[in-house]
Amino acid sequence: MPVRTDHRRRPPARLTAALVAVLAAAGCTGGTEKASDGGTPGRLSVLSLGPVATWDPQRLSAPQDIAFAGRTIIRTLTAHPAGPDAAARREVVGDLATDAGTHDKTLKVWSFTLRDGVTWQDGTPVTCADVRYGVSRSFGTPFATEGLNYPLAYLDIPRKADGTSTYTGPWQGAGQASYDKAVTCKGSTVTFRLSTPMVDFNQVVALPVFAPVKKANDRGAKDPYAVFSSGPYQLEGGWDPNAGGTFVRNPHWDRASDPIRKAGPDAVEYVEGTESQTAVQQVINDEGARKRAVTLDSAPPAMQQHVLSDEGLRKRAINPTGQFVDYLAPSAASGVMRKPEVRKALALATNREGYVTALGGPSAAEPAYSLIGPALPGHTGADVVGAGATGDTARARTELAASGLTLPVRIRVAYRSTPTADKAMAALRNGWEDAGFSVQLQPVEKDYFETMARPGQTRKTDVFWANWAPAWPSASTVIPPLFDSRLNLTANGTGRDLGGFADAKVDREISRISTIADPGAQATAWARLDASLASQGAFVALAQRRSMFIAGTSVTGLSANEALGGFVDLATVGVG
Structure with a gap:
């Protein structure tokens, strides 16, 4: 899955000004009841560096x-449930739909029936036509290049020679007949016809690119922050890209129609532009409105140790597995790495404990x-x-000697450079050199993945150092994107198969595993591969x-959902 992996930054002076403006607005709104600590009862504050690029469902990535x-x-046809049972959260349940969907025996035709009582923020019902229209937007400009491209990848719509769709979205009109065959409505049931069998397509439609959009309220690409809600909250006023915004209760949201969201807070104030270290310290201090705040960015490692060493803070924190697995990809074009003994020696000499410590x-x-993380079936x-x-350097040296190469064996190792990554890679180098390698590190500070995927x-x-995160809880979003040479290897480079494995x-x-109809059997097959x-x-x-997230003392129900990438699950959070 294409994911945002950079550490987002903004100029500190601007951040400070934005934060002051938000805090001042929160304390000076006339006519609103205030708590004794100066905040607003029932209002949850979420703190994040941002920036949020859009709230448009077809542009979110x-x-x-x-x-x-x-x-x-945003409500979607299906969703991952909240709650303490991590294994149960891997499977989706009906959200807008009455259940997790049905498919034919080919796994290429999926249908979802919308439940009654789901409305937009203006009280009008969410319809099958709204779902069709929302998905259609993902083929238009600029949505086709900014959002998740799963409709393009999976719907049975012809493509051009360059890989783009012959359907150009609801505004240009080209290829409309193909779209009309791929996505159909019959009453309140929407049916998708796919170009490839998928046993987990019902997890794909849990992503916002498959969310409905009401055509009459669609502002197209004019306003990336225009929010017309189908969920328990709606945006009050507008969104300030420098500061954030406040989401208040959607009066037309019906709790009985929503099996997922408890929607505990009366309002959610999103404070954007707060460095993670600052946000964590504010919540640790637990003063004023920050008693009812939660961090959305992971605490820096140094602050994590402080939290874990204090019993009171530890009770206010959660430490879930996050999105990414870090890994190494040996180059298939490297003379030394073509030898299986060298690859095995590298694996044997890898000190994971030293890497984690760094x-x-x-x-x-x-x-x-x-590569199949603990949140995924088949792990x-x-x-x-x-x-x-810690690695086994003695066995590694034996394997390396068996390769027939003269020791030390010289290897060049590329990685995305940060101060922390520099220390982590140095820890790995020590183990490798003990095993008989001579290691030349190749740090790259900018555009790492684009640079490493270039031809030659x-x-x-x-x-190559790399990392990856699943798009939904299935190894089908891990193994094929990284190792299917048909998806990655072209004249333009290696894609995310950085080592050029083929x-x-x-x-x-x-291909065979992708057609297995039983999800459990498919997960087992992915694990074997x-x-x-x-x-x-x-x-x-x-x-x-x-990751580590921390909440104020008035926050209840703090949990993370590994099926959602390990982020805070606002379906369960409340304020006391």
């Missing part, structure tokens, strides 16, 4: 923003041996190479990232 919008203003310790990450955590958390890069680098047998196995790829050295998993 940032996982954190999707997690927020999906619990407050990232900030167990609250920031945990050792990983698989086992098995160490198929047998390196252990696999001949300049022997090992194996026709693996490609065929990916993941283990096979690890054992042959196609990747070396490093660490599963973790």
Whole structure:
């Protein structure tokens, strides 16, 4: 899944001014009841650096923003439930739809029937036509290039030679007949016809790109922050890209029609432009309105240790697994990495514990041996190479000697450079050099993935650092995007298969697994393929990232949902 992976920054002076403006507005609104601490009863504040690029469902792509919008203003055909049972949250249930959908035996025709009583913020019902129109917008400009492109990828609509759709959205009109065949309405039932079998398509429609839009209220691309809500909250006034906005109760939201959202707060104030360290410190201080606040960005590792060392703060914090798994991808074009003994030696000598310690310790990450994270069906955590958390340099040296190469074996390792990453990669280098490698690190500060995917890069680098996050809780959003050579390898580069891995047998196995109708059997098959790829050295998993969020003392029901990327789940949060 394309994901926003950069650390977002804004000029500190502007941040300070924005934050002061929001706080001043919160304390000076006439005619509103105030709590004894100066805040507003029932109002939750969420603190985030941002920036939020859009609230338009067909333009949303940032996982954190999707997690927020999906619990407050956007309802989708299906959704992941909230609650303490992590395994149950992997499966979707009906949200706008009465259930998780039905499919035919080919897995290429999926239908969803809308439940009664779901309305827009103006009281009009959400209809099947609204769903059709919303999905159609994803093919238009600029939605086709800004949002998630799953309708383009999966709906049975012809494409041009360059991969773009012959359907150009509801405004230009080209290819309308093809869209009308792919997405149809019969009463309150919407049916999607797919170009490929998908057992987990009902998880795809939980994403906002498949959300309904009321045509009469559509402002197109004019206002990326225009919000016409189908959820429990609606935007009051407008959205300030420098400060945020306030979401108040949608008077037409019917709790009986919504099996997902408790919608505890009367209002949700989104304070944008707050550095994570500042936000955490404000909530730790627990003063004024920050007693009813929660952080949406993970606490920096140094502050995580402070929180964990204080019992009172620890009770106000959660530490879920996050989106990303860090891993290494050996280059298939590298002379040394073509040798299986060298790839195995690299895996055996990898000190995951040292890497995790450099990232900030167990609250920031945990050792990983698989690309299928703990939030996904099929996760086992098995160490198929047998390196252990600290690596086995003695076995690694033996494997390296068996390659026939002269030791030390020189390897070039590229990675995205940050102060923390520099320390983490140095920790890995120490283990590799103990095993007989001579390591040249290649730090890249800007445009890392774009640079590493360029044609010819696999001949300049022997090992690539990378990370990946699933688009929904299925290994089908992990293994194919990274290792299906048919998706990645072109004359323009390697895509997200940075090492240029290509194996026709693996490609065929990916196709076979994709047609397995039983979700459990499919998850098991993905796990086997993941283990096979690890054992042959196609990747070396490093660490599963973790996040830490903290809330004020008046916040109740704080939880994270790993099915939503490990972010705070606002479906359960309340204020006391």
